[in-house]
Amino acid sequence: MKKYGQLITKSLLLLGFVPIALADHWVTDPIGDCQVWSYGDAADKEVVSWSGSCEEGKASGRGVLVVSDPMGLLAVYDGEMQAGHGNGFGSLRFRNDESGGYDTYLGQFQSSLPQGRGIFESSEGWRLEGTISGSFETGSGTLYVREEGAQKDAVIRGTFKEGELTGPAFAFYELDNGEIYFGDIEGNKRQGTGTLIHPNDDTYIGDFEGGVASGYGVYEGADGDATIGEFENGTPTGATTYITVNGDSYQG
Numbered sequence: 001m002k003k004y005g006q007l008i009t010k011s012l013l014l015l016g017f018v019p020i021a022l023a024d025h026w027v028t029d030p031i032g033d034c035q036v037w038s039y040g041d042a043a044d045k046e047v048v049s050w051s052g053s054c055e056e057g058k059a060s061g062r063g064v065l066v067v068s069d070p071m072g073l074l075a076v077y078d079g080e081m082q083a084g085h086g087n088g089f090g091s092l093r094f095r096n097d098e099s100g101g102y103d104t105y106l107g108q109f110q111s112s113l114p115q116g117r118g119i120f121e122s123s124e125g126w127r128l129e130g131t132i133s134g135s136f137e138t139g140s141g142t143l144y145v146r147e148e149g150a151q152k153d154a155v156i157r158g159t160f161k162e163g164e165l166t167g168p169a170f171a172f173y174e175l176d177n178g179e180i181y182f183g184d185i186e187g188n189k190r191q192g193t194g195t196l197i198h199p200n201d202d203t204y205i206g207d208f209e210g211g212v213a214s215g216y217g218v219y220e221g222a223d224g225d226a227t228i229g230e231f232e233n234g235t236p237t238g239a240t241t242y243i244t245v246n247g248d249s250y251q252g
Helices: 002-012
Strands: 025-028 034-040 045-049 053-055 058-069 073-080 085-096 102-112 112-119 126-135 138-147 152-161 164-174 180-186 189-197 201-211 212-220 228-234 235-243 247-252
Touching: 034 058, 102 126, 201 228
Parallel strands: none
Antiparallel strands: 025 034, 045 058, 053 058, 058 073, 073 085, 085 102, 102 112, 112 126, 126 138, 138 152, 152 164, 164 180, 180 189, 189 201, 201 212, 212 228, 228 235, 235 247
16 A cells, blocks of 8 residues: 555645645635645646635535646545645545546545544555545545456454554455465464465365464365364364365374
8 A cells, every 4th residue: 555655646746635844834715815724845836726614714514625736637626625734524536646537535634634434435445434634645444445447355443553464453455476375464364263265276274373263273184185273384283184085084
């Protein structure tokens, strides 16, 4: 997710939705003479249009803010404003120069930052639903990723900080080689309890440590044979039970 942070930052500078102090200034709607706070640079030559009311010369209340730059439409914010800042519930649609499309966010804002419950959807194929904490790459919730070319999905539920997964989480994903996993993860590795399906349809259900089968589990081959017991570093160890497809069993 990290590569998306730069795109989000670039697109939201004008709206004040990214706390980066470049050249703090106010941008004025040339028609309504209403001002909007900006963290951007005056050299970017953005133009704003605000449809709502003004209080003491600042955008306030419910309305629509349209932002354009020399490249065309940059962003559209439809929601609550207070003293020129986004505050309350709103929807934001902004240009993603890398994908050529527009990313969207629907949820809560506080002091022009996404703060609280919301849904962020990237035009590059991922969506985060949950609690956003000041940045679209930081918060907790469920991350949905779609790789359009390969038609593969990944779903991760956990806590994110600056685009990185932190602490334990639950995930479902499929790798390019056809390996499928759903279960607990931590530190980008399988950790806890989960189910791993190999490309040849062999399946392991049980405990993982450091990304491999370690602890108690069941390994069932595609032919129906199964090994039940303790595993260490991906290999059966100690007292285990081996059951063939025809019902014969061996212990040792």
